[in-house]
Amino acid sequence: MVKLVVGLGSCGIAAGGNKIVQAIEDEIAKRGLDVELEKTGCIGMCYLEPIVDVIDDKGNKTTYGRVTPEMVVDIFDRHIGKGEVLREHVVGGEGAGGSFLKKQVRIALRNCGIINPESIDDYINNNGYKAAEKALMEMSPEEVIDEMKVSGLRGRGGAGFPTWFKWNATRTAQGKPKYIVCNADEGDPGAFMDRSILEGDPHSVLEGMLIAGYAIGAEEGIIYVRAEYPLAIKRLEIAIEQAKERGMLGKDIMGTGFNFDIRIKAGAGAFVCGEETALIASLEGERGMPRLKPPFPAQSGYWGKPTNINNVETYANVPWIIFNGGKAFAAMGTEKSKGTKVFALAGKIKNGGLVEVPMGIPLRDVIYEIGGGIKDDKKIKGVQMGGPSGGCIPASLLDTPVDYESIVKTGAIMGSGGMIVMDETTCMVDMARFFLDFTQKESCGKCIHCRLGTKRMLEILERICAGNGKEEDLDLLEELAVKVKEGSLCGLGQTAPNPVLSTLKYFRDEYEAHIRDKKCPAKQCKALITYTIDPEKCRSCGLCAKKCPVNTIKGEKKQPYEIIQDGCIKCGNCLEVCPFGAVTVE
Template identity: 75%
Template sequence: MKIVVGQGSCGIAAGANKAYDIFESSIKEKGLQVDLTITGCIGMCYLEPIVDVYDDNNKKTTYVRVTPKIASEIIEKHIIKKNIVKDYTISEEDLKVLSQQKRIALRNCGHINPESIDEYLKKEGYKAIEKCVKEMSPEKVIEEIKISGLRGRGGAGFPTWFKWNAAKNSKGSPKYLVCNADEGDPGAFMDRSVLEGDPHSLIEGMMIGGYAIGANEGIIYVRAEYPLAIVRLKKAIEQAREKGFLGKNIFGCSFDFDIRIKAGAGAFVCGEETALIASLEGERGMPRLKPPFPAQSGYWKKPTNINNVETFANVPWIIANGGQAFANMGTEKSKGTKVFALTGKIKKGGLVEVPMGMTLKEIIFNIGGGIKEDKNFKAVQMGGPSGGCIPASLVDTPVDYESINKTGAIMGSGGMVVMDETTCMVDMARFFLNFTREESCGKCIHCRIGTKRMLEILNRICEGKGKDGDIELLEELAVKIKEGSLCGLGQTAPNPVLSTIRYFREEYEKHIYDKKCPAKQCTALLTYSIDPEKCIGCGLCARNCPVDAISGELKKSHYIDPEKCIKCGKCKQSCNFNAVIVE
């Protein structure tokens, strides 16, 4: 028998290590003939910790939300007595989350031990690069990527083959291949899952890219906030070297290639190519003007190609199965699949990979299970701080580059932050703008000062101090920031504000003119009172009020003094009769 414990960051955060320790100690103490191993995140983060048990016939039973107590039960009842503990097995409804997906970039995540190269080899690992080196010319590899229609999965959606071809044809030596693993969008963790769950697919994808452009050195620029990913990447690189997949004369041919890791300090601006290159060279991560593009003059002014983790993870599958197989999925201009991180007010949060062209509604409601507590769906933020909010009225929008761009959002790296009726769109815009303001490198005055001024206006609106003309001023500043910023951070920073004004202008107007927050989230705009018809005078609210703003006699209706009230919400939380009114 075999026990496999999901140990991606989400599983570990949910307690997977504690469950693993129970399994390990029980197997040792009871002398059980059971293999215990780990795997990465399969994408169903809301069910973690997830444990798979394989019987002697390799039949799998999946247990979810496994606590140490449940782990002990699994040992006693399933492993020893051969009885499946049905109370904790995955439901048919949750299995549909996987059945509705098409997994290419995530094909091995949650299925193999990411710390074992042998398990990757059993999945035909490193066969694609062997095929390239032994059977295909660099031109043929690039042509296959062109046929596939693969576009960069980091946000811009630029054709991968074009970037490879440009770097290949550029004069200069040596050439460099860089993987941008500096995943910085709030709510995005697609690349992290691949790094933690299937690092060899990234390595193989980079090897193929290196062979295609004529590079002998690859660099993975990964954010230091991903310690587990870095540990597993290092192990994978060492294993690949030991097996001869990295180094000199790979597969007995003249192809040399090796990879090293650079841990970045977590600057969002380093997701931009030229800022990333500056950081690699030991400089402050700040963008520069293009052209020249990195393909002509990149790392140390040599031809350099940069793609993100998900892009490279698709490459071995494309070479193994043919570019046309990838192109057969998706839409006319957006081929293949895309990985999305579902977060926010959604029932089944985690990672999904679906063919391009699936609608937002299908992803959020069919795969994601809909909105928590069955509240009304209000909007989804796509593209992170560089993207925009797509309202519920556009929920039938197909998820492809062109359709998403038309809404005012962008595909981005794949974050989907789902919002319900309790989300204040002004506050949401403020959150993302605050992020980009803090992450601005400061090089461009428009970005450095403009985002600060926009944030000041948003803060004023949320504090009940908004005034006539604020919306128009936000729009004017947004245009100037877009026009005057050098890189993508500044050029897209106003997007969350512009998209929320576009679709939720009346919410801004309510804040400014009526001094009310329709979502009841902006504290400064709220008023607390007690409904005399519902209040029975129990005094519980008064006892929980930290500033003694509530008065009244026992068994008689109470009163909240608006001058003393600090709007902490303690009275609302403590009232058992729904007598506290928040407006």
């Protein structure tokens, strides 16, 4: 039987995946064919969605990208009807996406885009729950922790703390009950790693939590997931129900006498709740605000009891490690950064999506060999790593290995895996302003340095972008940044100045141009740019005047048009529509 598999992660649905499903259902009904239709999660090639796999009765798979309802008819007519592959739409090999998966090693993403995330049978057929069976039936809790130590897995949520150490600290801590918490409060702009795993392979996270629960002696697990991820929550609910029905969750799991259950808590979208003590406060029904450490959650966490907190990607790695052995995981990566890491490629990149690569791979390879390079073949300016808590790595450092230590040396952080690519049209001052605006708004307000310090820094950046900056602003920015980092209670405030400090370090000339020359080199800050029409190139077509929303472009037939500067709102419409290149930005 022929099987059609449609990618229905959030990216696939946003690109029109549900319309493709409807088109396929219509064709099956119209033609009376015995064709199986199935859904899957995101394979990572978000830029090629909607994606459809055609699997023939011999198991041969052909993947099509950017599928439209019209293409569905072609697939039925030519591929299914005549056995003729639509070469122009094939993904992989010499076609689109051919190099995207080539350098990847998929462990956390091993099932994403492969299995039906709403089918426990699909997961079990891909070695699902075999690691849990091995741990519960063949290993002691101490042996499980030792295997995690051998693997060298570090927490993938940002800090990179050794996973085994946290597990062991929670296991040996005094007090019962003990809790397992999955931090799925993914709040970084441009990051969608956790969401895609939850949508594409929820059982891997449940199994990882189950193994962690056994290792530390916990009987309850909680997944704290942001409410803005409705599809992830829906598929988690289905997975939890299926796992309970199969005896993988609940009482006396696999007849071992071990009890473990998991529930979901939907967070309200506060960025600060990604910090573990603020997350715990939110779980307890309090306002999400961090507290001083120690005591750490391993000693006193949820309701004052020993609590282990890891993020989605960390738990998704656990079943693979236990099933294949810690040495297999440790064989990948670098001496201090073992295994693989998932990154969300976003921004000015041709092949935006999810990638999983061995630690230590050069940043340049991720951007150019996997990501396909910069959109419109422009020059790369930098890469923001670690989200608003991270920093900007300039083009001159693209050969930096992607591992915890090397990334920190540049002034950025690994973070949870956001990787936002910026080209020559990106204003680095405005980029720093954007991220600081985000962290300033997301500050819980508990400590003065974060609450007021980020506000003062943002005001300076806004002043510089508006053309009102002063020479002393740069020294003041650096002074404030140090104070905010030193005086803030939690990671939000301690890392909020990073985008400012890294751009000041590598792109100080752009700050100086804004202040001294009253110019934005990237031509993005509206207060510092002017749109003009070159009378030599203008052909008096009038397109610019028609698209001007404020009617400030004047002209007559056979005479060059002119922009009245006093009324210009600098929207850029004239630049976009001019077919003769007569509009310039200075």
